[in-house]
Amino acid sequence: MKALVWRGTQDIRCETVPDPEIEDARDVVIKVTSCAICGSDLHLYDHFMPGMKSGDIMGHETMGEVVEVGSAAKSKLKVGDRIVVPFTIICGECDQCRRGNFSVCERSNRNKPLGDAAFGHTTAGLFGYTHLTGGYAGGQAEYLREPFSDATHIKVPQGIDDDKLLFLTDIFPTGWQAAVQCDIQPTDTVVNWGCGPVGQMAIRSAILLGAKRVIAIDRVPERLAMAEAGGAEVINYDEEPNIVARLNDMTDGKGPEKCIDSVGLEAHATGAVDAIYDRVQQATLMATDRIHVLRQMIMVCRPAGVLSIPGVYGGIADKFPIGALMNKGLTVRTGQTHVNRWTDDLLRRIEEGQIDPSFVITHTVGLEDGPEMYKTFRDKQDGCIKVVIKP
Amino acid sequence: MSHSTKGARGIGAHSTNEKIARGLGWFSIGLGIAELFATRPLTRAIGLEGKETIVRAYGAREIATGVAILMSHDPTPWIWGRVGGDALDLATLATGLEGNAGRRTNLGLAMAAVTGVTMLDLAVARGLTAEKSLADEPVADYSDRTGFPRGIEASRGAARDLDVPADFRIPGPLRPYGT
Numbered sequence: 050m051k052a053l054v055w056r057g058t059q060d061i062r063c064e065t066v067p068d069p070e071i072e073d074a075r076d077v078v079i080k081v082t083s084c085a086i087c088g089s090d091l092h093l094y095d096h097f098m099p100g101m102k103s104g105d106i107m108g109h110e111t112m113g114e115v116v117e118v119g120s121a122a123k124s125k126l127k128v129g130d131r132i133v134v135p136f137t138i139i140c141g142e143c144d145q146c147r148r149g150n151f152s153v154c155e156r157s158n159r160n161k162p163l164g165d166a167a168f169g170h171t172t173a174g175l176f177g178y179t180h181l182t183g184g185y186a187g188g189q190a191e192y193l194r195e196p197f198s199d200a201t202h203i204k205v206p207q208g209i210d211d212d213k214l215l216f217l218t219d220i221f222p223t224g225w226q227a228a229v230q231c232d233i234q235p236t237d238t239v240v241n242w243g244c245g246p247v248g249q250m251a252i253r254s255a256i257l258l259g260a261k262r263v264i265a266i267d268r269v270p271e272r273l274a275m276a277e278a279g280g281a282e283v284i285n286y287d288e289e290p291n292i293v294a295r296l297n298d299m300t301d302g303k304g305p306e307k308c309i310d311s312v313g314l315e316a317h318a319t320g321a322v323d324a325i326y327d328r329v330q331q332a333t334l335m336a337t338d339r340i341h342v343l344r345q346m347i348m349v350c351r352p353a354g355v356l357s358i359p360g361v362y363g364g365i366a367d368k369f370p371i372g373a374l375m376n377k378g379l380t381v382r383t384g385q386t387h388v389n390r391w392t393d394d395l396l397r398r399i400e401e402g403q404i405d406p407s408f409v410i411t412h413t414v415g416l417e418d419g420p421e422m423y424k425t426f427r428d429k430q431d432g433c434i435k436v437v438i439k440p
Numbered sequence: 441m442s443h444s445t446k447g448a449r450g451i452g453a454h455s456t457n458e459k460i461a462r463g464l465g466w467f468s469i470g471l472g473i474a475e476l477f478a479t480r481p482l483t484r485a486i487g488l489e490g491k492e493t494i495v496r497a498y499g500a501r502e503i504a505t506g507v508a509i510l511m512s513h514d515p516t517p518w519i520w521g522r523v524g525g526d527a528l529d530l531a532t533l534a535t536g537l538e539g540n541a542g543r544r545t546n547l548g549l550a551m552a553a554v555t556g557v558t559m560l561d562l563a564v565a566r567g568l569t570a571e572k573s574l575a576d577e578p579v580a581d582y583s584d585r586t587g588f589p590r591g592i593e594a595s596r597g598a599a600r601d602l603d604v605p606a607d608f609r610i611p612g613p614l615r616p617y618g619t
């Protein structure tokens with residue numbers, strides 16, 4: 050079959066690889082009808098996340114039709130079923146899964162020792178996302194083997210477009226969990242940093258959950274326009290050197306109650322020259338620009354507010370303003386998304402017409418154009434916000 | 441400024457990356473001066489005694505790069521030069537890792553710092569490169585992409601019925617705003 054394969058930093062190729070087969074009784078194999086490129090994939094493309102090997106198949110936002118069923122999955126799935134594949138692989142039985150903390154399933158990472166070493170304790174296995182989280186083949190391919198499939202799936206009805214359902218895999222529940230984590234009250238101002246696909250979903254989710262006001266920050270004009278269409282007031286950080294002051298101005302000097310980081314570890318530094326002079330002073334040593342957004346969130350958030358962090362981080366950060374975080378009594382909620390915890394409810398909301406997540410799609414291509422699209426998406430060219438691939 | 445005539449996303453006078461590039465230029469000069477004129481205390485602190493000559497050479501490199509960044513119309517190649525220099529710094533620091541524990545801590549901190557600067561250099565270099573290729577791109581019009589098939593007002597608050605899971609709820613007494 051054809052698949053998008055990781056060959057090194059900024060080197061993804063469309064190659065012919067062996068077809069996947071049932072390896073375990075709980076597996077199914079699906080024929081992929083749609084898959085997407087995610088901002089998380091960019092961290093692998095740019096190789097900021099460690100743990101990739103040449104030849105790994107990319108992709109964790111995938112849906113399709115069941116074509117082969119392992120013996121232990123037969124009670125839940127049959128050939129011909131249409132399923133959306135959550136990006137977090139879940140066993141459905143461990144302590145964490147039973148609590149609904151699916152993204153920290155204790156059993157689905159087959160490279161548990163690597164996960165333990167990286168994070169102290171392993172987290173769930175993920176499709177197409179490094180050997181730290183299981184080294185499972187991803188779904189930017191014609192076929193996908195799905196381990197633990199009897200638990201790891203979302204069955205969807207026929208008759209609704211793939212494009213409306215595909216994002217149940219990841220970005221819609223991710224934006225949703227980001228907003229739900231804020232426990233939004235009707236009096237709340239919610240600020241969302243980053244208007245990529247995750248930020249767009251977080252903005253719509255905050256509107257659905259009834260925030261008084263949603264403010265969105267980015268610098269890419271078409272992403273800001275899309276955020277505005279979804280009900281946000283927008284700030285272009287290239288035109289506003291002091292984001293914290295601006296947000297304070299907009300909230301009577303008190304700061305927003307709820308802050309969402311939909312940017313993650315590749316955040317651009319905005320006017321962070323101060324961070325560089327810090328290093329010259331040799332004192333507490335250097336800060337990378339990577340947690341620039343987190344610093345702004347901690348400083349601007351109203352005391353006793355909530356910081357919600359769907360943006361992905363991989364390692365260690367410097368110059369983390371722990372004093373402000375602690376003294377203001379902020380609540381921090383983060384994590385990879387517990388996809389299956391939300392998807393039944395979100396599927397209903399799509400069916401009822403409360404939201405149609407396909408609004409975010411700007412490019413639809415075949416697999417062979419996938420490698421080029423990684424670049425287009427990364428560099429935000431051609432108005433690119435979300436790429437869907439039809440293998 | 442050679443590129444300042446380009447569009448809003450061009451590498452013009454307002455470019456954040458360019459401002460940071462300038463910061464990195466001054467930083468290079470500061471670090472270079474320290475490496476050149478405070479070589480002994482520096483090498484002693486991080487357990488690299490005997491490597492004074494290398495450290496001084498690196499100091500000269502830093503100053504040259506810094507000046508080049510500040511003087512040039514397009515700092516991109518010089519920032520990429522910094523990335524290469526950072527890799528050298530890290531390699532040299534790594535040779536000191538066998539020292540005593542206290543020194544190892546200092547050295548670890550120094551390496552962390554250089555790693556941090558490397559990340560910044562990389563980000564700025566990539567940012568400058570990307571900004572250049574972004575310039576002059578037409579911007580698509582997404583102003584009608586609400587995502588709400590029945591309009592925003594119909595969907596605003598439509599999910600207030602959600603029963604927020606207990607583990608995501610703010611306890612009542614800690615909920616100072618509104619409801």
Ligand SMILES: NC(=O)c1ccc[n+]([C@@H]2O[C@H](COP(=O)([O-])OP(=O)(O)OC[C@H]3O[C@@H](n4cnc5c(N)ncnc54)[C@H](O)[C@@H]3O)[C@@H](O)[C@H]2O)c1
Nearest residue numbers: 088089243245246247312313316317359360361384385386
């Ligand atoms: N928690 C999860 O389960 C989960 C799931 C999916 C994605 N993610 C993560 O969410 C993040 C966003 O994903 P995406 O697909 O939207 O990616 P993306 O790269 O398309 O979007 C990131 C956006 O942030 C903007 N940005 C960069 N620096 C900024 C700054 N300083 N201030 C404001 N905006 C800034 C960029 O211009 C870009 O539009 C990534 O880190 C991704 O890995 C997390």
Ligand SMILES: [Zn+2]
Nearest residue numbers: 087088089219
């Ligand atoms: Zn994703």
Ligand SMILES: [Zn+2]
Nearest residue numbers: 140143146154
């Ligand atoms: Zn589990």
